[in-house]
Amino acid sequence: MGQAAVVDPELLKAGQGNGKKILILTTLASSYPGANAVGQARLSYSPDTYIFRVPDPVMFPDDFYLQCFDKGFGGILVMSSGSDCPYEGAYQRLSARIARVYLKMKEKGISTRRLKLTTICTVCRAAFLKEIAEMRKAVAGE
Amino acid sequence: MNGTGRPGDNQLGESTGDVRVGVYVCHCGGNISDVVDVKALAGLMAEYPHVAVAKEYPFMCSDPGQEIILEDIRANRVNRVVVASCSPTLHETTFRRALQRGGLNPYLYEHVNIREQVSWVHKDDHAAATRKALALVRAGVEKATRLDPLEALRVKAERRVAVIGGGPAGMSAALALAGAGLPVDLFEKGPALGGRLLEMGRVFPTGEEATALARRLAEDVAAQGSIRVHLGGEITRVDGYVGNFEVRVEEGGSQARVKAGALVLATGFDHYLPGAGEFGSGDAARVATLPEFQKALGSLPAGKVLRWRGREIRHLAFLHCVGSRQAEGLNPPQADGKVNDYCSRVCCTAALHAASQVLDRFPGTQVYDCHKDIRTYGRGHEAYYEDAAKKGALFFRYAEDALPEYLPASGLLPARLKFRDVLTWMEEVEVPADLLVLATGVVPRAIKGLVESLKLPVGADRFLQEAHPKLRPVEVANNGIFLAGTCQAPMTLDEACAAAGAAAAKAAQLLSQAEISLDPFVVELKAERCTGCGKCLEECSYSGALKLVDRPLAGLGATPPGPEGLSAAVIAVNEALCKGCGACVAVCEPRALELAGWHLDQFEAMAGAIAAS
Ligand SMILES: Cc1cc2nc3c(=O)[nH]c(=O)nc-3n(C[C@H](O)[C@H](O)[C@H](O)COP(=O)(O)OP(=O)(O)OC[C@H]3O[C@@H](n4cnc5c(N)ncnc54)[C@H](O)[C@@H]3O)c2cc1C
Ligand code: SF4
Ligand code: SF4
Ligand code: SF4
Numbered sequence: 228m229g230q231a232a233v234v235d236p237e238l239l240k241a242g243q244g245n246g247k248k249i250l251i252l253t254t255l256a257s258s259y260p261g262a263n264a265v266g267q268a269r270l271s272y273s274p275d276t277y278i279f280r281v282p283d284p285v286m287f288p289d290d291f292y293l294q295c296f297d298k299g300f301g302g303i304l305v306m307s308s309g310s311d312c313p314y315e316g317a318y319q320r321l322s323a324r325i326a327r328v329y330l331k332m333k334e335k336g337i338s339t340r341r342l343k344l345t346t347i348c349t350v351c352r353a354a355f356l357k358e359i360a361e362m363r364k365a366v367a368g369e
Numbered sequence: 370m371n372g373t374g375r376p377g378d379n380q381l382g383e384s385t386g387d388v389r390v391g392v393y394v395c396h397c398g399g400n401i402s403d404v405v406d407v408k409a410l411a412g413l414m415a416e417y418p419h420v421a422v423a424k425e426y427p428f429m430c431s432d433p434g435q436e437i438i439l440e441d442i443r444a445n446r447v448n449r450v451v452v453a454s455c456s457p458t459l460h461e462t463t464f465r466r467a468l469q470r471g472g473l474n475p476y477l478y479e480h481v482n483i484r485e486q487v488s489w490v491h492k493d494d495h496a497a498a499t500r501k502a503l504a505l506v507r508a509g510v511e512k513a514t515r516l517d518p519l520e521a522l523r524v525k526a527e528r529r530v531a532v533i534g535g536g537p538a539g540m541s542a543a544l545a546l547a548g549a550g551l552p553v554d555l556f557e558k559g560p561a562l563g564g565r566l567l568e569m570g571r572v573f574p575t576g577e578e579a580t581a582l583a584r585r586l587a588e589d590v591a592a593q594g595s596i597r598v599h600l601g602g603e604i605t606r607v608d609g610y611v612g613n614f615e616v617r618v619e620e621g622g623s624q625a626r627v628k629a630g631a632l633v634l635a636t637g638f639d640h641y642l643p644g645a646g647e648f649g650s651g652d653a654a655r656v657a658t659l660p661e662f663q664k665a666l667g668s669l670p671a672g673k674v675l676r677w678r679g680r681e682i683r684h685l686a687f688l689h690c691v692g693s694r695q696a697e698g699l700n701p702p703q704a705d706g707k708v709n710d711y712c713s714r715v716c717c718t719a720a721l722h723a724a725s726q727v728l729d730r731f732p733g734t735q736v737y738d739c740h741k742d743i744r745t746y747g748r749g750h751e752a753y754y755e756d757a758a759k760k761g762a763l764f765f766r767y768a769e770d771a772l773p774e775y776l777p778a779s780g781l782l783p784a785r786l787k788f789r790d791v792l793t794w795m796e797e798v799e800v801p802a803d804l805l806v807l808a809t810g811v812v813p814r815a816i817k818g819l820v821e822s823l824k825l826p827v828g829a830d831r832f833l834q835e836a837h838p839k840l841r842p843v844e845v846a847n848n849g850i851f852l853a854g855t856c857q858a859p860m861t862l863d864e865a866c867a868a869a870g871a872a873a874a875k876a877a878q879l880l881s882q883a884e885i886s887l888d889p890f891v892v893e894l895k896a897e898r899c900t901g902c903g904k905c906l907e908e909c910s911y912s913g914a915l916k917l918v919d920r921p922l923a924g925l926g927a928t929p930p931g932p933e934g935l936s937a938a939v940i941a942v943n944e945a946l947c948k949g950c951g952a953c954v955a956v957c958e959p960r961a962l963e964l965a966g967w968h969l970d971q972f973e974a975m976a977g978a979i980a981a982s
Pocket of ligand 1: 722814
């Protein structure tokens with residue numbers, strides 16, 4: 228055990244500011260354990276990232292994504308299990324849903340680079356980091 | 370501190386009337402607290418709405434750590450619990466059990482991961498890590514305040530297991546199940562039990578005749594009074610769900626129906642069949658596949674030189690990875706447009722085992738082994754490589770970016786295998802091959818009917834896919850269905866039998882009680898909100914999980930209640946058939962459907978809490 232961390236309370240009150248946060252939707256079967264594997268390897272990535280775990284992101288309606296942008300999220304990464312998905316037909320349905328969300332984003336003038344559907348498995352550490360780095364660029368408007 | 374109730378439609382079920390969340394931040398012995406300011410985190414959470422207590426402790430998973438939660442349930446009337454610690458995959462169940470011991474519904478619990486996904490990945494920025502942890506714990510509290518108590522689903526179960534496939538894995542599973550006291554129906558479509566063993570010669574690592582092994586297993590099966598063997602029948606359909614499957618089989622012109630509480634799939638593999646002309650395939654006198662060669666080898670009389678189809682074989686070459694480890698652009702695609710990029714795992718050892726037998730029994734035959742690399746994984750299997758090398762086999766390693774070429778015999782020149790050899794710095798080599806043995810790989814068996822009727826998950830490699838490679842290695846996502854042996858992936862006999870034992874143990878555990886308890890994370894219906902639009906039906910891949918039924922309007926619980934005598938089409942849910950994927954939830958605009966434990970309003974509130982942090 229090292230020295231316990233002590234953070235200046237003012238820094239905590241400041242909050243993180245909006246517009247930069249990246250929401251990451253992960254699956255119980257693949258990408259959530261994949262995100263854990265990144266931590267187990269002590270690799271690091273941007274702290275502006277917030278991971279939700281769900282059985283499968285196919286459960287989120289189109290509006291969920293738009294509401295998250297309205298709330299101030301800069302980007303959303305949907306990390307599905309892809310062809311390793313344990314649920315029949317869920318990946319195809321999810322990609323169709325994301326395609327519809329893209330259309331709605333265009334209508335609202337939101338850059339489609341701020342939403343990405345990817346596939347991450349339980350050991351995809353490099354891919355996980357790459358997706359976050361790319362989304363950070365998209366969120367920063369680079 | 371705050372302990373006021375919140376409006377909303379979640380039932381407390383725990384009699385207090387107020388939502389009182391207990392938040393517990395774990396130091397994880399410094400793993401978390403060296404990076405995240407846990408004291409500040411607990412202090413700030415104590416002021417968050419609905420939080421009754423917020424504490425930090427060195428090891429929340431320890432007995433004294435869990436005791437803190439139990440004490441707060443008793444003394445502080447905590448009725449929702451959030452633990453911020455390591456990954457839920459490690460300790461979610463530990464804390465759910467603690468809630469249960471404290472008399473709370475175990476599903477009124479939310480786990481926040483601030484170790485693998487915070488302290489371990491943001492160790493250089495303590496302030497940012499602590500701010501992120503704070504946002505995540507606030508989101509966890511938002512979810513916790515919206516949790517409903519859940520009850521595990523209970524389904525009556527048939528105490529019998531159907532094992533499909535009578536190869537070594539299927540027989541091993543049936544024997545283990547019978548040993549655990551369960552009656553078994555073992556279905557083998559062929560005329561005899563034994564699977565691929567019936568076509569093989571001597572097998573590694575014991576050197577035993579495969580047919581003798583098959584016979585021994587089949588005799589053990591026959592000696593078990595509780596295993597009913599169905600030979601030669603064709604399974605036409607399998608319906609039902611965990612606890613209540615029905616297998617329909619056509620046997621001798623008549624249809625039989627067998628009920629089973631669980632299914633073990635042991636349908637095995639097929640051998641890769643080389644395409645016409647692939648590495649000389651089709652020239653039966655000069656080119657054989659490894660299974661053909663392995664089967665014939667045992668019955669060839671020993672002598673100075675191996676004889677194959679009447680010809681003396683002075684030069685015998687093995688070519689590895691035929692039909693496996695294929696590369697796009699290099700190998701022609703298979704019927705589905707993909708290449709077989711996986712390793713078949715058994716062919717290296719099987720080829721070297723055969724090479725070693727040839728060198729022992731036919732000293733005048735020179736053996737050449739052309740491989741991509743040797744993968745004799747497994748205990749003691751490296752010895753086959755060393756043994757063949759010691760006995761004089763010559764090893765070559767062909768370059769991966771170009772396929773070896775088979776040159777047929779012409780004039781005085783014998784047939785040859787031509788390739789660039791990595792071991793001699795890419796020198797072009799031609800190896801004489803009076804007989805070329807193709808180490809053909811393992812491919813998934815075509816079991817389309819079963820896959821379709823049971824909606825079985827199939828991986829990118831087309832083998833049946835387990836729910837989780839490490840945590841649930843012999844289960845599929847469909848409850849009550851277990852995988853044994855090579856229907857799941859290439860494996861050796863000992864691995865196939867070990868997987869069969871694991872599948873049998875899982876099935877026996879499932880059926881150990883008359884009723885099966887299922888995770889409650891399936892779709893929930895608020896029938897009064899359903900408009901009968903039917904959109905959810907189109908989203909669900911699992912037939913029977915959802916269906917439209919007529920219900921009397923008066924009984925739907927709508928406000929105001931519908932008139933007597935009239936009915937409306939509404940959805941009905943069969944919880945045992947629902948896999949909990951949530952696809953239907955996304956399209957149900959009136960939110961009549963929600964996934965238990967994973968409600969959309971919980972995620973909306975979580976996103977809101979994070980955005981506001
Ligand atoms: C070339 C080669 C050499 C090998 N040599 C060795 C070795 O020396 N040592 C070793 O340990 N392993 C070896 N193996 C691996 C070994 O063959 C497998 O591990 C073993 O056969 C797997 O057993 P199984 O029961 O999973 O499948 P299988 O042996 O394929 O049995 C499956 C059975 O299921 C039946 N079936 C399929 N579908 C249905 C259906 N719908 N209804 C009813 N029945 C059905 C089939 O008819 C078959 O009888 C080798 C493999 C290859 C390819
Ligand atoms: S076991 Fe050996 S021969 Fe078989 S696919 Fe793997 S590397 Fe190739
Ligand atoms: S449950 Fe929802 S989607 Fe399904 S029929 Fe009813 S309203 Fe439509
Ligand atoms: S959650 Fe998935 S499996 Fe269950 S009813 Fe909905 S779509 Fe079907």
